[in-house]
Each structure stands twice: as C-alpha cells, then as structure tokens.
Amino acid sequence: DDLAAARAYLGGQPRPMNTVKVYGAKGSAFGQTDQKGIERFWIQLFGGSAAVRFHRPDAGLGLGDTAVASLRAARKLNERVPLWSVQPANGLLAEREANEAYLVADGRGSYGLYFPAGGSVRLDLKDAPGQLPVHWIDIKSGERGEQQAITGGRAVAITAPGPRNWAAAIVRQP
Structure with a gap:
C-alpha cells in the first residue's frame, strides 16, 4: 500500500x-x-x-x-516477463483473499503472478485470447517448476502448485 x-x-x-x-x-x-x-x-x-x-x-x-x-x-x-515493462495489476484478480496473490501485467499479454503461500485466484484474461503457457517458478529453490497451458479470452482460475511461495510467468505467444 x-x-x-x-x-x-x-x-x-x-x-x-x-x-x-x-x-x-x-x-x-x-x-x-x-x-x-x-x-x-x-x-x-x-x-x-x-x-x-x-x-x-x-x-x-x-x-x-x-x-x-x-x-x-x-x-x-x-x-x-521483463519487470521494467509491467505495472501492478491486482485489479485483474478475483476471488482473491487479502495478500493471497499479487499480479503485474504489461497490457500486451504478459503477466507475472506471485503467491506467498499457495492459493487460487481468478485472472481476467479477456484481453489475452488463445492458449497461454504458465511457467511456474519455485521461490524456495529458485528453480523452474511445472508448465501448464491455459486458455485466455476469459477469466481463468489459477492455482499455485503447492502451499508455499510460487511465482508464475504467463506470456501470450505472438
């Protein structure tokens, strides 16, 4: 704040x-x-x-x-997701508890998502149609986690892979 x-x-x-x-x-x-x-x-x-x-x-x-x-x-x-190219975008998150998740976005289809303790939120991807890869990053180890695909063009539920700190890079392919 x-x-x-x-x-x-x-x-x-x-x-x-x-x-x-x-x-x-x-x-x-x-x-x-x-x-x-x-x-x-x-x-x-x-x-x-x-x-x-x-x-x-x-x-x-x-x-x-x-x-x-x-x-x-x-x-x-x-x-x-080059962090100098994004802005805070928590307004695109729904079904979010206080401090459950944080979002940055560049307005062109790139998103960074941070979950401090796991969880699940809905992300408004109405302006990013098509298939989008979700690249998970385990903050505890600093290593890449699993990758999954989501379909944009609508609000999508996104759940962290586990109950600890996770980051995700979601980038629309050109």
Whole structure:
C-alpha cells in the first residue's frame, strides 16, 4: 500500500523508487520470520521498485541460501516477463483473499503472478485470447517448476502448485 501511494504521488513525474534493507528473518525484530522477508521482497518487486535487496542478518536474510533462491527465482521470472515493462495489476484478480496473490501485467499479454503461500485466484484474461503457457517458478529453490497451458479470452482460475511461495510467468505467444 505504501509503495502504491508513492507511485501515485510520483505519477506526474515518475522516477525510480528503490527499496533498500528489506527486513524480515527468523528472530528479527523487524519481521520475525524468513517468510516475512521473502514476502516483502516480492511485494516490493511487484510494486515497481527499481532496486530491492535483503538486509544483512540478523535483521534480514542477507545473501543466505533463502535469499539467493528468491533472487534466482526473480531472475527466472524476469527472463520471461521483463519487470521494467509491467505495472501492478491486482485489479485483474478475483476471488482473491487479502495478500493471497499479487499480479503485474504489461497490457500486451504478459503477466507475472506471485503467491506467498499457495492459493487460487481468478485472472481476467479477456484481453489475452488463445492458449497461454504458465511457467511456474519455485521461490524456495529458485528453480523452474511445472508448465501448464491455459486458455485466455476469459477469466481463468489459477492455482499455485503447492502451499508455499510460487511465482508464475504467463506470456501470450505472438
């Protein structure tokens, strides 16, 4: 919400917004779990921050295995959906619980989706007809997950492959 307010404030004169010191790690006073740090990183990334990094331990994840896997996953998403070309697009999501999923889109058929703890939402793909591949990325490992196909041109239910952090790249083929 704070990042959305900053984006709105800067709307007339856009400029890069950076997020340094993403807090959250097990035992930290600034978000007591590693999960909080991962969520904050991905929400800032999807909110449009030009730069995002984990703060050093003990207040953040630093460059430990968990943070590195998250960075690896973000790079894999960026390979398919260039994050500088998208805008936050949660308005295209329906049947979404608070903080269940986050969406970015470029308005031309490319979407990035983040689930902090698994879940299922409906994605409005009325402006993206045809078959669209869904490339899942496991944020815990930083590795690619399964791929599936969905049919656009309508609202489509999308369910994360499991109950943890997942990202998906959905890109309409030319």
